[in-house]
Amino acid sequence: MVPVTAADLSLLCVAPTHVYRGWSILPKAGEAIAHLGQRALVVASPRRYQSIEAGLGAIAQRLELKVGTFHGECSEATLATLQQEAADHQCDLVIGVGGGKALDTAKLLADRLGVPVVTIPTSAATCAAWTALANIYTETGAFAYDVPLRRCPDLLLLDYALVQSAPKRTLVAGIGDALAKWYEASVSSGSTQATLTVAAVQQARVLRDLLLQQSVSALNEVGSPAWENVVDATTLVAGMIGGIGGAQCRTVAAHAIHNGLTHLPQSKHTLHGEKVAYGILVQLRLEELVQGSQLATSARQQLCQFYEQVGLPLNLQQLGLQEASLAQLQYAATVACAPESDIHYLPFAVTPELVLEAMVSTLVGYTSKVMDGSAR
Template identity: 60%
Template sequence: MSHSNIAFQPPLTIAPAQVLRGHGLLAQVGGAIVQLGQRPLVIGGNHTLATMQPQLQPALEREALQTAWMSYSPDCSETTLATLIKAAKQHCADVVIGIGGGKALDTAKLLAYYQQLPIVTIPTSAATCAAWTALSNVYSDQGAFQYDVALVRCPDLLVLDYDLVQTAPRRTLVAGIGDAIAKWYEASVSSGHSQQTLIIAAVQQARVLRDILFQKAALALEEPGGQTWQEVVDATVLLAGVIGGLGGAQCRTVAAHAVHNGLTNLLASHDTLHGEKVAYGILVQLRLEEIVQGNQLAATSRQQLLKFYGEIGLPQSLDDLGLTTVSIADLQQAAAIACAESSDIHRLPFAVETAQLMAAMVSTTAKEVRREERGERSEQPASHPHREEGISHTPHPSPLAPHSTNEVTA
């Protein structure tokens, strides 16, 4: 039989080979790491390494591991990667350990990918799903997003130590909630019409993730370390990663992440976290649907998200991102980058111009205006099928209960 016409799909990168989660894992992790290598190179930020080395070193020494420690400063950039590749070769590293936030983990994953080494991820907060995914973002030395790299596999080992994550500031979990909830608003608009089995599954998992966060986020933030808090950490670090793994690139990012990428080019935005910028980007995406399509369901969804953001402390505007004094020129630069030809914003089902994006970016908290008051056409534009359901304001007891895209159940 001829195989000349067989088309091979890209490899699936759905999940890490092993996930350890629980309390006090940092002190016990050496036994799992020794299965992957004898000479670890640990990558983290300067502060994280100073804090974590005294805690992690004894666990590694008990297994007689020969460990080197390196900072990813100044950023997850090509400059840093070149330095780390030299360090890995000099140390004869046979396994890479990333410990820290998203950029530390992205750097470690990318180093392991280039050196073809096993990779262990140890998140110190629940701010992103970077510990799970087969993806790394690359930035300039100044912190501006440049491009992402799809990796050949998810991490070999993910260590989710709830005690460690609980030491992170509250703000990091809030940011993780913003980053995770974006999965629904981006995946549903880009891939809601897909007939592919795994993409359908990813979109529906994104919906479940959204509902879990709507229902549990506020309580989780009130009771750090409690059972509900632990479930929300699992949602932001683990379940969010599952969705990207199942759905691939087309389920990962649309306008919300494109806006994030544009904002990283503004120095004034660097004091805000990834998930905070992404959460703001969701509001921008919904505002675009209102401005460009006249979509009233998007307007309702945005108002409900604003309420949810207010309850847990996610940014609702440029002011909340510390960009009160941003100039028109800077805003135009960020919008132009977000609208670049290669940008994921073009996964939206309509074309977006820089001026339209700027208008959306400055009006995320605008009140909903009825079509009749605007004097516009009354017909409702075609919308994503998941957004054509009735809008209910009644909370559902279970995140799995079928209900509207647009309701907030918190």
């Protein structure tokens, strides 16, 4: 028998083992969590932990909880501190509570420790609660690299009551992040006819259409069925697409632009999905500049109109980067074009100069009845 090597395998981490979703389910989840471990380290910012401490009360009766040291960045320094705290606590379970960086930190910590992990998102800003992937940042918030994990979380708890209490802006950002699934996967999947990849790309199209159709209602009617649909789309469906599609449904230019922008201090107060949403426009603009794509032009015009409706940024000014110098923007474009960047999954070559041109021209040809001239 010929031995099977790692090169022969195509690893797909499709989904969490269990997903619980509903209203006010956190206080009822103690038994489900207790099946996974007894000595849990909680990864959450101090402010976030205080906001859910009451909800964790019933869980605390079943587990020995210790709150780890987490101050907002999924960095190697943070992970080193948490690993020591986990050892001191004899941790056999990690519970991540919060946004994307807290959940990524919890997943990566659990992966390194070889213990189960529970993810509890407190907003619908990303699909981090679902995925077998973690992004590492510097202590100042600049993107460094991503780390594939051995499996998706063991348990995902999506409590609508928690998400409902998050700022509206986080759901808007989640919409932007989830939209990228279609615009990136449809490019990176190329001409492959692999069944699961085709299924993932088609699901990304369905996701895009749902967001375009229901996001305005969801934002205006928090807690409504449309709101639940959009929350599910941004936190669950977006993650499922990456799980099914695997390596053939990579991030492309939209996330590469995000990664470059994180290196600018002016972007510190913008959310992940806001930068990604802007990155989609940059990607489409690149397709116009290089390929003369009328389809990309039409898609960009459609997205600009949608962004105005929901409050996503259309240009650098709306991202709060109006004070960024040309040299800083050039540096962000250079980071986005680093040799290992996913931007190179575009079907054409790009340079930092070309990316910079696309970054400053996302509104070319778009006429708005809402925005004034200073926003263009």
